[in-house]
Amino acid sequence: MNNDLFGFEINVWADAAARLGLIVGLMTVVVMGLIYGERKIIARFQQRLGPTRTGPAGLLQSVADALKLVAKEDVRPRSADPWVFELAPYFVFVPIFLMFVAIPFALRWEIRVLELGLFYVLAVSSVNIVGWVMAGWGSDNRYAMLGALRAAAQAISYELPLVMSLISVGIVADSFNLTEIVRSQGQVPNIVWQPLPFFLFFVAILAELNRTPFDIPVGESEVVGGPFVEYSGIRWSMFFLAEYAALFILALLGAAVFLGGWAWPLGEEWGLGWQLVLTALKAGALIFAVFWVRVTMPRLRIDQLMAFSWKVLLPISFVQVLANGLVLVYEPPQHIANILLAAVSGAGLLLVVWIMNHSVGKPRPRPVLSPRAATAPTATRSEAAR
Amino acid sequence: MTTVPFPHEHEFETQDLMINMGPQHPSTHGVFRMVLQVDGEVVRDVVPYIGYMHRGGEKLAETMDFRQGIGWMDRTEYLAQHNAELSYVMAVEALAELEVPERAQWIRMILCELNRLSSHFMFTGAFGTDAGIFGTAFVYSFREREVILDLFEEISGDRLMYAYFRPGGLAWDVPDNFARRVAEVLKSTRQGIKDMDGLLTENEIFRARTVDIGKISAADAIDWGCTGPVLRASGVPLDLRRTEPYLYYDQLDFDIITGTNGDVYDRFVVRVEEMRQSVRIIEQCMERLRPGPILPDRLPRMLRTPPGEVYLRTEAPRGEYGIYMVSRGGNRPHRLKIRSSCFANLQALRDMTIGSYVADAVVILGSLDIVLCEVDR
Numbered sequence: 065m066n067n068d069l070f071g072f073e074i075n076v077w078a079d080a081a082a083r084l085g086l087i088v089g090l091m092t093v094v095v096m097g098l099i100y101g102e103r104k105i106i107a108r109f110q111q112r113l114g115p116t117r118t119g120p121a122g123l124l125q126s127v128a129d130a131l132k133l134v135a136k137e138d139v140r141p142r143s144a145d146p147w148v149f150e151l152a153p154y155f156v157f158v159p160i161f162l163m164f165v166a167i168p169f170a171l172r173w174e175i176r177v178l179e180l181g182l183f184y185v186l187a188v189s190s191v192n193i194v195g196w197v198m199a200g201w202g203s204d205n206r207y208a209m210l211g212a213l214r215a216a217a218q219a220i221s222y223e224l225p226l227v228m229s230l231i232s233v234g235i236v237a238d239s240f241n242l243t244e245i246v247r248s249q250g251q252v253p254n255i256v257w258q259p260l261p262f263f264l265f266f267v268a269i270l271a272e273l274n275r276t277p278f279d280i281p282v283g284e285s286e287v288v289g290g291p292f293v294e295y296s297g298i299r300w301s302m303f304f305l306a307e308y309a310a311l312f313i314l315a316l317l318g319a320a321v322f323l324g325g326w327a328w329p330l331g332e333e334w335g336l337g338w339q340l341v342l343t344a345l346k347a348g349a350l351i352f353a354v355f356w357v358r359v360t361m362p363r364l365r366i367d368q369l370m371a372f373s374w375k376v377l378l379p380i381s382f383v384q385v386l387a388n389g390l391v392l393v394y395e396p397p398q399h400i401a402n403i404l405l406a407a408v409s410g411a412g413l414l415l416v417v418w419i420m421n422h423s424v425g426k427p428r429p430r431p432v433l434s435p436r437a438a439t440a441p442t443a444t445r446s447e448a449a450r
Numbered sequence: 451m452t453t454v455p456f457p458h459e460h461e462f463e464t465q466d467l468m469i470n471m472g473p474q475h476p477s478t479h480g481v482f483r484m485v486l487q488v489d490g491e492v493v494r495d496v497v498p499y500i501g502y503m504h505r506g507g508e509k510l511a512e513t514m515d516f517r518q519g520i521g522w523m524d525r526t527e528y529l530a531q532h533n534a535e536l537s538y539v540m541a542v543e544a545l546a547e548l549e550v551p552e553r554a555q556w557i558r559m560i561l562c563e564l565n566r567l568s569s570h571f572m573f574t575g576a577f578g579t580d581a582g583i584f585g586t587a588f589v590y591s592f593r594e595r596e597v598i599l600d601l602f603e604e605i606s607g608d609r610l611m612y613a614y615f616r617p618g619g620l621a622w623d624v625p626d627n628f629a630r631r632v633a634e635v636l637k638s639t640r641q642g643i644k645d646m647d648g649l650l651t652e653n654e655i656f657r658a659r660t661v662d663i664g665k666i667s668a669a670d671a672i673d674w675g676c677t678g679p680v681l682r683a684s685g686v687p688l689d690l691r692r693t694e695p696y697l698y699y700d701q702l703d704f705d706i707i708t709g710t711n712g713d714v715y716d717r718f719v720v721r722v723e724e725m726r727q728s729v730r731i732i733e734q735c736m737e738r739l740r741p742g743p744i745l746p747d748r749l750p751r752m753l754r755t756p757p758g759e760v761y762l763r764t765e766a767p768r769g770e771y772g773i774y775m776v777s778r779g780g781n782r783p784h785r786l787k788i789r790s791s792c793f794a795n796l797q798a799l800r801d802m803t804i805g806s807y808v809a810d811a812v813v814i815l816g817s818l819d820i821v822l823c824e825v826d827r
Contacts, residue, residue, distance in 0.1 A: 110589040206469050277655050285477035285580050286809050362656045363582025365809045
């Protein structure tokens with residue numbers, strides 16, 4: 065029983081172990097890099113330098129942080145539910161790593177080619193909310209509880225636009241196999257024909273990742289870290305690791321589904337190295353956009369967040385799926401189909417932008433200037449009462 | 451025979467959740483505690499607790515002579531120190547009937563307005579963090595505040611606790627390059643105000659979070675004793691610089707900013723616009739600043755005041771900062787009472803917060819711009 069691991073004949077069990085080791089090893093390194101990158105990028109946005117002291121240009125900062133976290137005491141509140149509290153990080157951590165299985169990095173470079181890869185990724189990604197609620201419930205802390213409930217509401221609401229946006233791309237690509245979806249984008253990436261699903265996807269992953277402006281469950285100034293408020297040391301760092309791993313994986317997914325992954329613009333003939341570079345660049349661009357939004361946007365309120373999902377994103381994503389189906393069921397010639405899809409999707413995107421501009425925060429007149437002749441305050445209720 | 455009702459005939463018994471926000475919480479601006487009674491995400495009741503920073507400041511000030519008391523004022527209002535000192539020294543001057551030289555008055559005005567700028571920068575930064583921006587507003591406004599603090603350090607020798615005003619004038623004259631430095635500070639400040647406007651005021655999410663949140667009517671604001679930007683945001687043009695001018699404010703040309711709606715957004719924008727007015731005031735002061743003495747000619751080494759009492763108030767960045775001082779002769783006040791602007795503004799918190807969301811409670815508290823040291827004294 066031998067398997068093919070990147071061209072080598074290898075025993076099935078050794079193959080599984082090798083792939084597992086690859087995931088865990090790669091992810092740890094990538095997450096450390098992401099944390100360093102985020103700190104540096106955000107620092108530049110804020111006219112700071114970021115980490116500079118640990119290693120050359122602060123490159124070892126993440127290593128130092130990891131060592132500190134491992135060395136810290138793992139505190140469990142006395143009133144916490146021990147099992148729920150201690151198992152919660154795994155429930156967040158493991159599903160994120162499972163998502164990794166179906167992501168294509170380059171031609172024939174994925175852990176497993178799954179025929180329903182897109183479906184699998186979505187199914188697995190929604191499991192981790194269980195871990196969040198467990199963390200919030202098990203901590204026996206009211207901030208944690210509030211944060212966990214917010215997280216659950218948010219994850220459920222934004223799961224639907226995420227699914228719908230990916231389904232509409234699946235319809236266009238005629239496959240749920242991620243490798244096939246990437247391959248079909250050799251000429252033009254999906255974002256051109258499907259701008260609205262890309263927008264929905266980006267907004268939804270911001271919410272899935274609890275990133276600004278949707279960082280409501282962990283809002284530092286409100287619920288002080290939400291479900292993580294009681295966690296410390298290694299358990300907390302597992303949440304952290306999962307958060308950045310999810311960011312990386314969802315960015316890879318976005319790169320593969322919307323930006324053409326390894327296929328666009330080089331095609332299949334170019335070597336593995338170029339394809340990996342392409343994938344990394346596209347995922348990096350998405351990650352950079354997430355960081356960028358984080359430093360410039362305030363946080364939405366929970367009711368505004370829910371309203372935006374259920375009243376705007378979800379209906380319009382249903383319309384997109386229906387439109388894609390309607391266009392493709394009549395099997396028009398390829399170029400006409402593409403133009404129709406792009407037109408419908410672009411119109412939908414414009415509609416969403418219009419709604420955002422007109423429903424959220426209407427412009428208000430600037431305050432009145434009282435010039436020099438301003439008089440004393442006018443009559444008030446209390447004066448009238450006297 | 452008694453009938454046992456089916457479970458669905460009962461409504462589920464629900465209970466409001468009590469959330470203890472503070473005294474250690476990132477957005478209570480110091481050691482302030484409020485107990486929120488929340489129904490889901492909606493705040494049903496809020497009980498604020500103050501006093502964690504109480505240091506007996508008013509009693510302590512009775513043991514300090516008039517020069518020492520100035521330093522104590524810095525410690526009550528640690529974001530607008532010059533303004534706090536101003537009320538104190540003006541109260542002493544009123545008791546001792548001291549004449550203050552013209553140059554000292556102009557410099558006082560410049561420093562007080564600069565302090566208003568630095569205090570409002572602190573507000574915009576902290577408020578951005580309350581609204582959920584990850585530090586960007588904070589860093590931008592601290593950059594501007596730092597420029598102003600550098601100037602204060604050059605003048606007084608200290609970054610925060612200046613103790614630069616004296617009964618009768620100033621401790622010493624400003625450095626020779628004062629005019630050039632002020633011009634530099636104003637240049638960067640103008641840019642900073644523009645930056646804050648672009649980053650926050652124009653942001654759709656920021657508007658969604660602040661417009662029509664924490665509203666208070668003009669009548670309610672007056673009843674609670676609110677002053678400063680909190681009152682002006684509700685549409686009451688009460689500014690002591692205009693209504694009962696002190697120093698030389700009556701000679702200057704500036705506008706009083708009033709809001710229309712009395713919500714969080716108005717309180718924010720009123721402060722931003724006030725910063726623009728402060729820049730105008732400082733420019734006019736710099737034109738009128740002439741060389742001259744900065745202390746009266748004959749000032750006793752140990753200042754004693756005749757018996758009497760005085761209440762003197764000035765417009766600090768957060769509102770009316772008043773000093774009630776009783777003297778029975780001697781070199782220290784017999785009784786000192788500080789009329790704290792934040793203390794009065796904070797009283798309106800409960801009315802503003804009830805019925806809003808938990809996230810709004812944070813923003814509303816931030817919009818009041820409290821300094822806990824001043825509230826508790």
